[in-house]
Amino acid sequence: MEKDICFDEINLQLMEAMKNLDTAKVTTILSPLVMLTEGNPKNCQHIIDAGIVSNLEKLLYMSNNIELTKLVLNILKFISRGNESHKQVIIDEGGIPALMTLLATTDNFLLLLLAAEIFAHIALGNDNQRKVVIEESDVIFAFIDIFNRSKSPIIAEALHSISNMVESIDSFFVPFLVTMLDFENENASLFALKMLEIIACENTLKKQAIIKNGGISALIKVLKNGNNKMHEAAFEVLSVLALGSRKQKQSLIKAGVVPLCINFLDLSNSYISILAAETLENIALGNKKQKQIIIHAGAIPRLVPLICSKNLELCKSAMETILRISNGTIATKHMEIESNIYLRLLKLICSPHSKISINAISLLAKLCEGNEKESQMLLEAGIIPSFLNVLELILEPLKPDDLKKCDAATILFSNIMSNSQGQCKIVLMSEVLSLIEKAKGQKKYKNVQNMPPCHNVPSNAENGKSGIICTEEIFTSLDSNDFKNEQRVSGSAAAATEKLYSAGKGVLSQHIELLHSSNVNLQRIALQALSNFAKGTAEQKHILANSGIIPDIIDFLASDDPGVRYNTLLILFLVSNVTTKNLSETMITHLLNLLKSSNANEWCITSKLFVNIAKGSILENVISTKSFTILLDFLDYCDAIYTPMPVIKLLLFEILFGETKFTYLQSLVLKEDGNRLLKLLLSSDPDLCKYGVTLFYLFLTTRNAKKKKAAFQAEAVPCLLKLLNSTNLQYQILSILLFFSEEHLQELMDNGICPYVIEYCHSTEEQTSHIALSLLTNIVWGSKEQIRIAVEAGATDIIINFLKNVKLSPKTQHFCTKVMISLHTILLELPDQHEDIVKLGGIPVVARLLNPKYKLLCETAMSFFERISHSNIDEVQNVVQKFALIPLTKLFNIKDISTQIIAINTVAKISTRTSEQRKVFLENNIMKQFVKLLLSKNADIILLTVKLFAIFANGSVEEKEAVIKANALLSFSNLLYHEIITICYIVADILHDISFNCSYGIQGIIDVNLIPHLMNMLSSSDINLVLTAAKTIKNIIDGSDEERQIIIQVDTELTLTELLHSADEYVILCTLKAIKVICCSNPTLLAKFVPIISEFKHSENANIRENVIWILINSSCGTVEC
Structure with missing residues (x-):
């Protein structure tokens, strides 16, 4: 128990x-x-x-x-x-x-x-214990390296605990993280950026710690030199820092963050642009001067194009940043006007995304505030058609977001009306009156008749408004002089508009009631008349599109009468030639049904209508609002007998390669229906197969992990493998398979992927061969069985050939490291492959990678040699030493301590296991390199070095002599007193081994004057050092000539006699044991100590008595005494 x-x-x-x-x-x-x-x-x-x-x-x-x-x-x-x-x-x-x-x-x-994990548990103790851990920077680096490989939760918890130490943040952890940003290891730098972001999110003090320790300049350096992943992580830290105090914002400005952010404002990388815009927006939360700096740096002209981005987040971020930095000055307004911002905002007024629409209206209102010129410019740019939908909100607010739009629109409308003159006011008012008339006539708005006289809107202090704008006031502000002035304007825009609208109303008034008749013939007549009208000019088509009739006739697409359906389709098609903005989601649903129609005329004109739709923006609008099913439904109709295949191809082409493709990919993800993609891959039409591959590829190259999960279909793998040899999309297909291999490697292996991968590793297209090689490395990183399959298919040969021919550079080093790790994995998991790697010429290939310029690659190559040095096959050992010994030795002189240690350790392991290896080592004159290492300030390097010397000192006479000839003994005198006791032990053992049966070794010890140091060791408090020194002295006495022997014996006698007079019992005990060792074969010398030793016969210490008795028994006169 x-x-x-x-x-x-x-x-x-x-x-x-x-x-x-x-x-x-x-x-x-x-x-x-x-x-x-x-x-x-x-x-x-x-x-x-x-x-x-x-x-x-x-x-x-x-x-x-x-x-x-x-x-x-x-x-x-x-x-x-x-x-x-x-x-x-x-x-x-x-x-x-x-x-x-x-x-x-x-x-x-x-x-x-x-x-x-022991360090991690200690780091979870109190603050003082945590400090002990974080003061060792190598521990943190080891934490990061081991966490990346094991995902150990206790290490993650320790790192988080360390990051929350306020007093240590400034003194060590933040400076260390900032230093890590310069590491060549990308994972370490990304980890540092993530930790800096977490620290910055805590509070203002921690933000200041980052700024104080050079964090901003380090982040800027990352943005100037790193890749996209590093840029994103760096901007995430800067964005949080920009939320700090005004003083901290000023630090960012002084460091040059503002122009750097502006340089990243483009459409090539949406996410980075969003982060850059957010950083500017956060800085703009400061004072007016800081806003002005952002404006003068040229932010507005770079932000304006982004507000029309198809990426909704980027669009929102750009608009919010412009709103934040706009200070309402005339200079700022002119800058915004020169950037054509008003034209872009006009397009966004009717956006289905409320936030974007509200921001667009607010920006326009701000632009027109108190300035007639800007109002005039908006009217001339065509604000009226875009503004009609906003005016509807003033008549009937429906949702909370619509109420916000109503408020923003009322301010904008008020600003334009306040600053407009003559014809502009007439045109605007005629549109408003027309809108209200339409609302009353169609009884669409229930509240028009009894609409309240005014709406509450935010106050407009600059214009002297009270905050309440009356609808009646808006209309009555148009006085009679305005009408008179307009009548004198010949051929004006307003007169042309009124004429066109009169014509449109005339047509509509004749046929509007017929459309709502229950008589099918009357409906057909009305539709025929409208289709004839739509066959007219572009202006007539626009009138019809804007008349409000289109939504009413869409339901006729579901009519049982073929004539009604055909004329309705014809009107919609003719209108779609000039605009698709008023076509609705309901229409799409009807059209999808008509695609399955048995009437050739119907699906023919439907297909033409879809061609116009695909080229326009209707699909984007519909998907952005509710349905998310258009593309998916199209895929379901691919096998329909009357489906117009060219239209489907056109639509898919628009989706894949047109401006709106990102939106469609979002819809696919929300549906999460990979079977439809699989249907494309199985299609007999080669174009549809290619589109399927492209869709898979676009799916998997997005950042959204949900998309990647939704895309995987086990049934797709054989289809993709089959398409590899039948299409020219090898790169895309291999990329898809590469993504799949991260989580579904076994499914790929079950489908026999290895031969395909091996084949394309030999491709002459560099991009294709590299992606195939990446896929091969993923396989090699799999299970032991998967590695075996890859090796039997020829993976080892391909990997070695790649490493042999690749040109090393900063750009290729990361990929080379990945490939080298796969070769190392084969070595670890399949020991029987050692000989094959040697036969395929792998050893000299890996030896060329021992280049300190590429740290991670160099370390991986060293690990490879260390591992293969364990092989029991002589041929393998010999080849390794032949090619790797000299390159590894060259790494001793580099500054990086960790690389130095690995190199020293590896050389030691491949050079000391057998006498043959030691012989090669000596022949290459490498011993002198190790002697230099004895002078290192790093204890770990010294420890490894003395361990190597210990092996040679314990070897043959030739090996012992090599240690002496290399002048190693000169450095051992200082190391006998090293603070690390293990080093002292090993050096003492080396001296003992060299002196044993080796006259050359004894002479070497005497020549470099090590005898006094050995005498000093006899007085050590460590019994192990005392006994080792005693053994060495004995060897020297026994192996020296008579004259030298007498001198050393005298020195030894004096030293030991002095120690025997010590008052410390432990010293006496150690001295007695030393006498036993030194004098065990020298009775004459032993007898000299008898008079002094006799005093201890009656000591209370049993150990002392025991040693005294032994000495007396073995001395020439001790026998009588006993």
């Missing part, structure tokens, strides 16, 4: 096993502790009380055994989950540097993950 476990006894056993370097026994002792500590804080406390944690930290330095290290890390992880005191013990016992060394020296992902 747990209560009977003696943790103190376990600690003693552990220390004894560690002392004897018995890895198996240590593992046996620690294994039960993992089970005891998991989820048991009480046992964790017992382990802490017993002092086991200190030994666990030492094991992290001492052990190279992965399984043993895993046990140690698991125990520490369970302890770190405890309370703050548990976490503090790990810190106090030196856990942080031990874990940091592990992060730097191992490439085992499980060990890295365990170490990172």
Whole structure:
């Protein structure tokens, strides 16, 4: 039972096993502790009380055994989950540097993950503990790297906790994140941008921390040099910073953010343009001066074209930004007029999107406010036809949004009427009167007869208005002089308009009642007359389109009488030749039914009508409002016997390649009906197949994840594979398959995708071959079985050939890294492929990638060599060392410490496993490169270097001599006193190994004057160092000539005698053990210590007595004494 476990006894056993370097026994002792500590804080406390944690930290330095290290890390992880005191013990016992060394020296992902999670648990402690973690920048970088690979929730929680440390934000974390923006690793930079956005969203103080630490200039640098993804992330941070105080906004302005935002205002990337506009809008929330700076920088001419974008969000954002920065000055108005803003706003007045319509009306009202010239310009530009729909709102507000439109429209109408003269006022008023007459005649507006005399609208202080504008006042403001002046204007626009409207009303008055007759013949006569009228001039077609009759005749499309249906179709077709704006959604529904008609004349004219519709804007308007079904319904009719196929193709072409394509894609997503797309792919018509492929491709290249999910259909895969060889859309099809492979790789594999991918990897079209290679890498990143299939199909050869021929550059490095990772994956998952990779020439190919200019690619190549160096096949080992040794050694001189460490570690592993490898290493004169590394200021580099020297020092006599000839001993004197005890241990062991049975090694130690340092080690507080020094001294004495031997013995005697006079029992004990080691084969020297040692025969310390007795027994005179 747990209560009977003696943790103190376990600690003693552990220390004894560690002392004897018995890895198996240590593992046996620690294994039960993992089970005891998991989820048991009480046992964790017992382990802490017993002092086991200190030994666990030492094991992290001492052990190279992965399984043993895993046990140690698991125990520490369970302890770190405890309370703050548990976490503090790990810190106090030196856990942080031990874990940091592990992060730097191992490439085992499980060990890295365990170490990172221990750091994460510590980071979730108190602020002081969190500071200990964030002061190690390599930990944060490791967090990011490991989180990107594992998505560990505890690491994510730790990062969030670190980001909320107000006192550390300014001092470390923000500067570190800003520095990360310069990293070549795009994932790290994107992570930094995301963290900066989260920090900036917190409060003004954190925004200031980002600005203070150079965040703005770093973000600007990203915008100047990064890709679209980086631009978007950078603008998201800037947009939040722009919401800060006026002083912070001014910092953005001074840094040059305003002109940079303006440069990004274009239609090539809608999302970036939206973010840029939002940033400007947020800055404009400041004072008037800041608004003026944005205006003078030229924002308005760049924003104006965006308000007509098909992207609704971009349109809204551009309009809101213009509204925000417009300050109502004459100069600003002239700038807006010169940008033709009023022409664009006129188109948007009747937008089905309320927010856009309201903003358009408000902007026009602002433009006309108190200025006759602007009002006149709007009237001459043709505001009247566009304004009719807005005036309807004044008569009958229906919805809350319509009430807002009514208010905005009333202000605009008032501004125009206040500043208009003569004929302009007459034209405008005649339209208003006509509108009211139509409303009364058709009884469409229930409230016209009893309409209240006025509407409440926002006050207009500048014009002296009280805030209430009466409808009667608007109409009566047209005085008799205006009519008289107009009569003297010959051929004016107003006279022409009135003439046309009179003609239109004449026709309508003759036939309006016939249309509503229950007699079909009378309806047919009326429709015939109207169709004859529609066959006239363009003006007559416009009159008919604007008369209000069109909505009334649409229902005749469902009539049982063929003549009525045909004449109705004819009128709609003729009108659609000049405009489609008054055609409604109901008409589309009827037309879709007529496409299935058995009457050839009907579907023929219907098809022509749809051609006009496809070229116009009616489809966009209908889809934007309610139906979302037009395209989908068309696809359902593809197999109808009378379907006019050319019309369907034309419509699809308009959707795919016309101006409104984005809107249609939205409709498809909302429907989420991939079966209709599948129907296109299965069509026997090659054009429709191509359109289906293009639709899939457009679907998947959007940002919306929902669209990608909606697009996948398992049945589509064989169709797409079949089309690969029968169309010229290989790039698009492979792109679709690439998107599918991210979540549906197994479905692709089940359909036998590998041969197709391999085939197109050989394509002469670079774009096609690269997308095929990307798809191949996704397959290789799959399951072991999927990797095997890809390799058997020839994946390894293709990957190696690509890496062999590709021209390395900043543009190609990321893709090359992706491909290199896939080769590394094959190596990891399929060890039997080592020989094949060598035979295919993969080793020299990967060796050329060891270029420090491309950091991530270089690191991946080094990992590859480190992994393949584990191979037991001699041929593989020899080839690796032949091609990789020199390129890896060249990386020792680069500034990046992490890359240096990986290179050193890799060289050590491929050069020290066998005597043959060590021989090649020495032949290439690389030992001197490692001697230089002994002078490094980085402890991890020194540790790796001395470990390599330890291997050679423990080897043959030739290998020992190589260490001496490389002048390594000169650097060892300082390292004997290094702050990291493990380095001291290893250096001491090296000196011992070199001195063992090697006269050249002994002479080398003497020549560089290491004897005094060995004597100093005898007084060390660490028993291990004392004994190692004693063994080395013994080797030197035994191996020296008689004269040198006498000198060293005298020095040794003096040093040991002095230590025996110490008052510290531990020093005495260590000295006695040293005497045993040094004098075990030298009775004469041993006898010299007998008089002094005899004093300790009766010591209370049992260990001292035991050692004294041994010395006395083995001395020449000790036997008599005993």
